[in-house]
Amino acid sequence: MPFLPKLHTLSPIGKRETRPHAAARGYNWRWKIESTRFKKANPFCVDCLRDGIYNAGSRERPNQVDHIIPHRGNQEIFWNVGNWQTLCDSHHSKKTRRENR
Numbered sequence: 001m002p003f004l005p006k007l008h009t010l011s012p013i014g015k016r017e018t019r020p021h022a023a024a025r026g027y028n029w030r031w032k033i034e035s036t037r038f039k040k041a042n043p044f045c046v047d048c049l050r051d052g053i054y055n056a057g058s059r060e061r062p063n064q065v066d067h068i069i070p071h072r073g074n075q076e077i078f079w080n081v082g083n084w085q086t087l088c089d090s091h092h093s094k095k096t097r098r099e100n101r
Contacts, residue, residue, distance in 0.1 A: 026071075026078050035065040038084055045088035055088050064092045070099055 019025075045063055048055035057063035066087045071077040087095065 025073065026075065034079075034081075035084075038065050038081065039063060039086055042086045044086060045091055046085045047091040048088055057088055061089045063088050066092050066095065 039062075043056040043063065045053075045055040045057070055063070063086050066085050067078065068083050068085050069077060071083075077083055
């Protein structure tokens with residue numbers, strides 16, 4: 001199988017953005033355990049709930065634990081459970097796009 005180069009995203013001004021690997025940003029084994037525990041206690045997407053829809057995700061598209069206030073590498077904000085919410089894949093993608101503008 002041929003080697004595929006890493007893909008980079010371009011910022012609005014055309015510069016390549018580099019982003020540390022997920023594990024380097026704190027999304028490691030501990031996050032997996034804690035976020036799974038959080039989703040079991042809070043299974044429904046909070047944005048869908050506001051619309052009266054009970055969306056607990058699916059095996060193919062599971063809900064995600066989102067940081068309400070982006071942590072930007074700050075570990076105190078990252079691990080603050082009060083700053084977490086459950087979002088479906090669609091709402092999480094929309095929120096992330098808004099934050100990265």
